[in-house]
Amino acid sequence: MAILEIQHATKRFGGFTAIDQVSLAVEAGSTHAIIGPNGAGKTTLFNLVSGLISPDEGSVRFQGIPLAKMKEHEIVQIGMARSFQKVNVFPRSSCAENVQVALIAHTALKYSPFRDASKLFRSEAEALLDLVNLQADADRRAGELAYGKQKQLELAVALAAEPKMLLLDEPTAGMSIAETKSSIKLIKEIVQKKGLTLLFTEHDMEVVFGIATTISMLHHGKIITTGAPDDVRNNEEVKRIYLGKN
Ligand SMILES: Nc1ncnc2c1ncn2[C@@H]1O[C@H](COP(=O)(O)OP(=O)(O)OP(=O)(O)O)[C@@H](O)[C@H]1O
Ligand SMILES: [Mg+2]
Structure with missing residues (x-):
């Protein structure tokens, strides 16, 4: 069952389309990573999901509830918590x-x-x-x-x-290798202990493939693919856009 459903979401900043017709379902209990190069739209997508900004088109539902008219704190109140890319x-x-x-x-x-x-x-x-x-x-x-x-x-x-669902925007950005390791271990433990759904973005592919049960690749504001880690790893377009460069 999807705890979060994004349908045909589009977000423009002036003439620039940062999120372009994104549809995505996050399954309850999954650990779902959003990957993609700098500027792909990952943080913007998180801002849409957590109610910081509203989509120009499309909808976001959390536990079946449309978030369109809800304020950020109301979204937190129904079970979604997030952290930011900056401390x-x-x-x-x-x-x-x-x-x-x-x-x-x-x-x-x-x-x-x-x-x-x-x-x-x-x-x-x-x-x-x-x-x-x-x-x-x-x-x-x-x-x-x-x-x-x-x-x-x-x-x-x-x-x-x-929260029932946790949104973490680059939880290990700026961390040392040792900090990254212990931080990921901690996040994993907490997610399991509390039975949380985790949606996160991350540039470190070792971290992504180490904990994600599902991965979506975002590029120029569009979802290129969503699937199990092995499927995404072997996806030709993902390799071309992203993995090959790391
Ligand atoms: N408030 C805004 N006004 C104008 N443009 C914006 C705004 N917020 C984001 N953008 C643009 O939208 C695009 C997507 O930005 P976003 O921060 O979502 O990318 P990202 O995938 O999180 O990148 P990074 O990996 O660097 O964190 C970028 O080109 C960015 O410059
Ligand atoms: Mg970002």
Whole structure:
């Protein structure tokens, strides 16, 4: 069953078509990679799916619900969380506070609580930090963390919304080889533990073929092919456009 369905989505920036009649189904429980060269439209596609921008044509449905009139936070509320290509944490706040704010935002939408914010969800935040291996960094400022750890923190922040589906835009970009390895292991574990559907973009083909159950190739805003890793690896057009260059 598809948890996410994109139908004939088109997005233009002025006269430039960044996403061109894209149709894509993401199966529930799958780990689905979107690959493609720089400027292929991967981030734009993620922005469409997470409600940051709206398509000029076509539709996006998440769990059968059309996202057309929904705001970003409402989409998060129904179970979709994302991270950004650039790090996106509050650098002056502690790691625990970063996660607490996310927990409060998520819960406030449901219950509107009035409680002491500094203690609010502290233990829940610690549990999430534990999950992303940041238990020892709870009281450190997020801005002081190494890059790889900031990305782990982002993951904890995303998980605070109790998502069913996680969108990760280049989760290992800018990481060292060691950081990439441990980060992928962590993402894999969390996806399994929480039973999440994962949609991600990634330039590192080792990472893509290491974890994806399905791969779609995007080129000039169009889906070239979608399939199992072996099928995509052997697809002549994919080889020509992309894999041969790496
Ligand atoms: N807000 C915008 N206004 C104008 N053009 C844009 C805008 N956002 C993206 N584009 C253009 O759309 C195309 C697709 O960009 P996008 O960021 O989606 O690519 P990408 O596949 O994520 O690339 P990368 O691998 O470098 O992250 C690019 O040519 C980009 O310059
Ligand atoms: Mg991008």
